[in-house]
Ligand SMILES: NC(=O)C1=CN([C@@H]2O[C@H](COP(=O)(O)OP(=O)(O)OC[C@H]3O[C@@H](n4cnc5c(N)ncnc54)[C@H](OP(=O)(O)O)[C@@H]3O)[C@@H](O)[C@H]2O)C=CC1
């Protein structure tokens with residue numbers, strides 16, 4: 001139905017303990033295409049009981065998986081990586097159909113998702129410990145790293161594959177087992193990854209996928225004493241709730257939550273480069289990423305010129321269905337998402353913002369929103385505080401560097417920030433003063449598997465990708481050897 005080269009990648013069952021299973025109740029829920037709303041598949045609506053079973057299996061599997069060598073785990077992960085690339089076209093097609101992003105972007109995400117698997121296959125062999133100089137002659141102090149144990153992962157719809165692999169691959173590389181609950185909008189990408197993991201030789205119970213009721217599944221993930229770690233990407237509100245639910249059993253946590261990224265353009269910036277960076281960081285995935293620029297802070301001297309150049313670049317974006325040739329802007333994920341964007345833009349206009357481009361739903365209907373640029377935006381408008389998660393660039397004006405820093409840091413979030421300047425002293429000064437986990441300097445693209453992705457403040461805790469991403473799934477153990 002989806003016109004896949006390998007139709008068996010379209011799984012409409014959960015993958016628990018190495019078996020493809022339905023919900024105990026037999027209930028399912030539909031998966032729809034955001035471009036037009038057609039139902040493309042049905043997946044099980046599981047709850048607590050199925051999730052409990054997945055964790056019991058993960059607990060059993062942990063006993064043997066943790067004993068495998070790093071090289072054995074690396075070989076399996078490497079096969080998973082190879083399979084993802086072999087099936088890149090099908091995986092991308094499934095993603096575009098359930099998530100809406102343009103096919104070229106979906107293919108890019110599959111390559112990006114696979115890169116995490118490759119990276120952690122390599123890092124698995126480098127989980128080194130330490131020998132610490134001892135304070136006493138008859139003692140030796142040794143530090144080893146051990147897998148955390150059984151893990152739980154909850155992922156969002158905006159990156160249906162990459163958000164999974166950057167959790168599951170380091171967990172498996174470290175010797176942990178993991179149960180995943182994907183977003184209800186995009187379960188098919190997750191199930192296809194599970195199918196390929198099984199083909200790659202990941203043993204039963206090591207990686208399970210449960211689709212269904214978020215609060216019931218989340219309740220087991222956060223409450224079960226079998227689970228030692230929860231890793232989550234999604235909204236700050238849900239992250240806060242999950243953190244509280246994990247408190248009684250003191251689970252290790254990685255939370256990758258909302259952002260409110262400033263994109264600062266100083267008078268001395270290369271404006272054409274800044275516009276290219278702005279397009280990349282703002283309109284990727286139709287603005288639906290947590291690291292998308294949310295507030296454009298533009299210095300007085302270049303404000304009008306930047307607005308004009310950005311509007312010209314935005315005019316070249318092509319809105320449409322993700323499978324159509326040349327389309328760069330797909331639909332937003334669902335009606336609540338577009339209603340939120342619409343209300344933020346209406347609020348800004350009512351308070352005095354000027355529409356430079358776009359500003360309303362697209363003529364295509366559905367959940368397509370026009371790529372939008374708003375000028376004369378002020379800090380009393382909701383766009384200054386809220387994560388837009390849509391293709392809207394609000395331009396704020398500032399006069400001094402101090403003012404730009406103050407505005408940039410005036411948010412509860414601290415995920416990604418960007419700025420453009422050619423002045424070296426300023427580059428170091430501003431980088432130090434921005435209260436963010438990631439800073440893009442003269443670039444709008446910061447995501448890569450080799451760098452630590454994560455935020456400060458209400459944007460979360462922990463890092464994904466890079467050597468730090470493996471540490472999140474390992475515990476440090478100190479061995480004191482006496483009587484030597
Ligand atoms: N940091 C980021 O990358 C993301 C940020 N967001 C922000 O969040 C806003 C809302 O998006 P939304 O999709 O609603 O994000 P959510 O945080 O609600 O969803 C993310 C994941 O959490 C799950 N979830 C939701 N409630 C619970 C719960 N009580 N227990 C366990 N799991 C739960 C969801 O499951 P289910 O889908 O089944 O409800 C999904 O798998 C966006 O507009 C954006 O601002 C959204 C996605 C990603």
Ligand SMILES: O=C(O)CCCC(=O)O
Pocket residue numbers: 156158159162163233234288289290291447448453
């Ligand atoms: O939006 C997110 O949740 C993560 C952004 C994807 C990336 O750039 O890695």
